[in-house]
Amino acid sequence: MTLLDGNALAGRLAEVLGGDATDSPIRCRHCGEVGELGRVVVFATAMGLVARCRGCDGVLLTLIDADDGRSWFGMPGLSTLPLRGR
Ligand SMILES: [Zn+2]
Numbered sequence: 001m002t003l004l005d006g007n008a009l010a011g012r013l014a015e016v017l018g019g020d021a022t023d024s025p026i027r028c029r030h031c032g033e034v035g036e037l038g039r040v041v042v043f044a045t046a047m048g049l050v051a052r053c054r055g056c057d058g059v060l061l062t063l064i065d066a067d068d069g070r071s072w073f074g075m076p077g078l079s080t081l082p083l084r085g086r
Helices: 006-017
Strands: 002-005 025-027 034-036 041-045 048-052 059-065 071-074
Antiparallel strands (some): 048 059
């Protein structure tokens, strides 16, 4: 597992969602902390990426790559994610 910042999400989110979200304002559903997606803590594994809140360590976003080529995108800690560049 590798520990990264939220900018590590840029490439994969652009592939999956078609836009850049690293400078997007976000609000953690767990603790209410506000910031930019690029400032979150990202854990990278062979299976994918998990973004966690710097304030409470709650899971904000997951992007898991399955062996069959599908990707599973979830936002358990975010209600919205503004995208730039669509
Ligand atoms: Zn939080």
